[in-house]
Amino acid sequence: MGITRVLVANRGEIARRVFATCRRLGLGTVAVYTDPDAAAPHVAEADARVGLPKPNDYLNAEAIIAAARAAGADAVHPGYGFLSENAAFASAVQSAGLTWIGPPVDAVRAMGSKIESKKLMSAAGVPVLDELDPETVTEAQLPVLVKASAGGGGRGMRVVHELSSIPDEVAAARREAQSAFGDPTVFCERYLPTGHHIEVQVLADSHGTVWAVGERECSIQRRHQKIIEEAPAPLVERTPGMRAKLFDAARLAAGAIGYTGAGTVEFLADEDGEFYFLEMNTRLQVEHPVTEETTGLDLVELQLLVADGGRLESEPPTATGHSIEARLYAEDPARNWQPQAGQVHTIDVPGVRTQFDTLGQRTGIRLDSGIADGSVVSIHYDPMLAKLISYAPTRRQSALVLADALARTRLHGLRTNRELLVNVLRHPAFLDGATDTAFFDTHDLAVLSAPLADATAVRWSAVAAALADAAHNRVTAQVFGSVPSGWRNLTSGYQVKTYRDDDDSEQRIEYRFTRTGLEFANDEAAHLISASPDEVVLADDNGVATSFAVARYGEDIYVDSARGPVHLTAVPRFPEPGAGVEKGSLVAPMPGNVIRLGAQVGDSVTAGQPLIWLEAMKMEHTITAPADGVLTQLDVATGQQVEVGAILARVEVPGNEGDS
Known part of the structure; x- marks a missing residue:
């Protein structure tokens, strides 16, 4: 009969991504959600939706299968994370008479434990890094990486440089692994401070065809979690013969476990192109769009095809051009990657040509987003907000197109890693392809996290905010609405607006309107061209004008311009008593x-x-x-x-x- 209605056992961006392909194929969709996600975009977009009792119930296999039955779904797509690599869940889905849109249960089980998968790959002839027992690590083996045996995404990972730290780091890794994947098992392996994270996308059907679709480089990472990924890999491009060896190893890995469906074989490579098996992800990867952009494939559609018993062509299409993905996170890189939670007031990415669909190998920007205007980011889940993906004929153009789109995005409401992404994409080392896993250590994270707007841009943005506020007051005034704020028959004192920028510096703007125009107390270099409540145009002494878009959300003010985005906080004229925080x-x-x-x-x-x-x-x-x-x-x-x-x-x- 075939698949007719798909439940996605996941949330956010990946749920929307799978739903988009299902709609194109004419398939029905079912969403599951927890209370924190009740108003999330993926819930609204599904044909049917079923609530789950608790915030961690994306890990509740029984509840998800019950939801599929209640909503009339005949297939389950696990997405990534949560239960996507849980063999017991895959088995339970099939036992319930539902189609599992993923690899065979035995393959999930074989690769679900990083400890066991390394042994299996070693036996099959795939090069591996030896597993180390945390209890027996020696000084000579340091540094080591503590890793969760189940799951991925940087959860349950710790780099250890001192033997005395191992017990505490192992305990912390176990807690994170249990929370994220329901399995506290961890192990150690030798840590290579610099290297390249290279992975191969594989796809196999049940009729014996195994594709190595293309490789990706994912070396720009924080806390062992990828934030920028690209296809093809710069290291592979400049290393003769490496691609063929990688593809052979990936096909060997897939064949060793009778794999079907989409999966990714991950390797750690050195600068000479020697590589070692890390793990196999028996699911769709977060970064799968860059492979879709360079090949023209819809990997979700192919997952559905294979799950329904269909056949792949004998060979995959040849990859062309270059695609880069940037993960937009609600976090503050400059403050130890602190995650942020709260409301996203506005997200507006300029020039987006498609969402959750390929660009057709035309230069441009694709947006795969889990949020929309008004979305609330919860503390319960991963802080990834969206993925911006570029495609262009060359790598340099792909990087610059993506950096420009990120820099011009109107993103209001939460602190994000946007500045870091733009600065990395524009960095000479990145543009030269020098993208090993130590990128942030090599190039100074503080510099890479610096605001896109310089001090002059911040000052001009504060001026624009003050003038937009004045225009807003004029428009909303009950009387004399057409009279400039502060206008008198005789010269009056200066109007004063005070803001704090994100560096906690005070921006005090003093201005007045006179018969000859706008006058500043501090001899500002900005000259007013026009002002409305939401847009101010200022010019410099040479007559070069810049437009500043101003948006207000209570005391928070966001100013967007070609000079860089700026967030300001209005300082009240009369602070509340006791509003300060006691020292210490x-x-x-x-x-x-x-x-x-x-x-x-x-x-x-x-x-x-x-x-x-x-x-x-x-x-x-x-x-x-x-x-x-x-x-x-x-x-x-x-x-x-x-x-x-x-x-x-x-x-x-x-x-x-x-x-x-």
């Missing part, structure tokens, strides 16, 4: 759940000592003592949920008792 206070940098405490009230603590562990977005984050002192206040307990900005504790430093 530890403030929650994100919403999260307190999972551990490192000290009690009255304890002496040292600068940098971990005091509170928060879990947010399936990762652990530590809050440390700001200085040597005594913990005099502790306002949280294990298991407590906290909001961003909440006072968690206070450390009193000797000699500062009277400070405030």
Whole structure:
């Protein structure tokens, strides 16, 4: 009979991606969702939707299968993450009489344990890095990488440089692995500080055809999680014979476990092109769009074809051109990658030619997004918001097109890694193809995270915000609405607007309207061309004009221009009494759940000592003592949920008792 209605056992961007292909093929769609996702775009887009009781129920196989039956689905697509590589779930789906849009259960099981998969690949002749037992690691084997045996995405991974740190890092990795994948098993392997993360997309049918579709390079990573991926791989392009060896190894890996469907064989390679098997992901990868763009394939459509018993062509299409994907995360790279949660007021990517579909090998931008205007980013899930994917005939053009689209995106409401992505894509080393896994260590993360707008652009953006606010006041005034704000028959004092930028610097704008036009108290170099509540045009002394788009959300003001995006916070003229934070206070940098405490009230603590562990977005984050002192206040307990900005504790430093 064939597949007619697909339930996606996932959320966000990947659920929308699968739904898009299903719609093109005329298939029905079913979404599952938890309370934090009730208003998410993937839920609204499905033909039918079924609620799940708890935030972690994307890991509840029984509830998902019950949802599929209730909604009349006859097939389940797992997406990536959650239960996508869980053999027991795949088996349960099939036992329920549903079609599993994935590889055979035995293949999922064989590759589901990184420990066992390495043994299997070694026996098949695929080069591997030896597994190390955390209990027996020696000084000579350092540094090592602690890894979760199940799952991926950087969860449950820790680099260890000292033997004394291994027990704590293993324990933390186990907690993360349990939270993200339901399996706390971890292992160690030798850590290569610099290398290239190269992977091969494979696709196989049940009739004996196995494709090595193309390779991807995913070496730009943070916390062992990819943020920029591309096809083809620069290292492979410049290393004669490497592609053929990679493809042979990937096909060998797939054949060794009787693989069918879409999967990815991941390798770690050195600069000379020698490579070692890392793992096989028995699912669709986050970065699959770059392979789609360079080949013209719809990998989800092919997954459905294979699951329905269909045949692949004898050979895959030849890849052409270059595609790069950038993952847009709600996080702050400059502050140890702190995840962010809250509302996305606006996301507007200019020049998007397609969403969840290939560009047809034409230069442009594709957007695969899990959010829309008004979406709320929860603390419960991965902080990835969207993926921007470029295609162009050359790698350099693909990078520049993508950087430009990111830089001009109107993104309001959350701090993101957008600046980092743009700076990496425009960096000379990246453009030269020098993209090993130590990129952030080599090129200074602080520099790469720098704002796109320089000090002058920030100042002009503050001027534009002040003038837009004045225009807004004129438009909304009950009387004298057409009279410029501050206008008098005689010269009046200056109007004053004060803002804080993201560097916590004060931007004080003093202006007045006179008979001869706009006048600034501080001899601003900007000259007003026009002003409305949402757009201000300013020119420099040479007459070169720039348009500034201004958007307000309470005290938050976002100014977008060709000079770079700027976020400002309006400073009230009369601050609330007691609004300051007492010195030595530890403030929650994100919403999260307190999972551990490192000290009690009255304890002496040292600068940098971990005091509170928060879990947010399936990762652990530590809050440390700001200085040597005594913990005099502790306002949280294990298991407590906290909001961003909440006072968690206070450390009193000797000699500062009277400070405030």
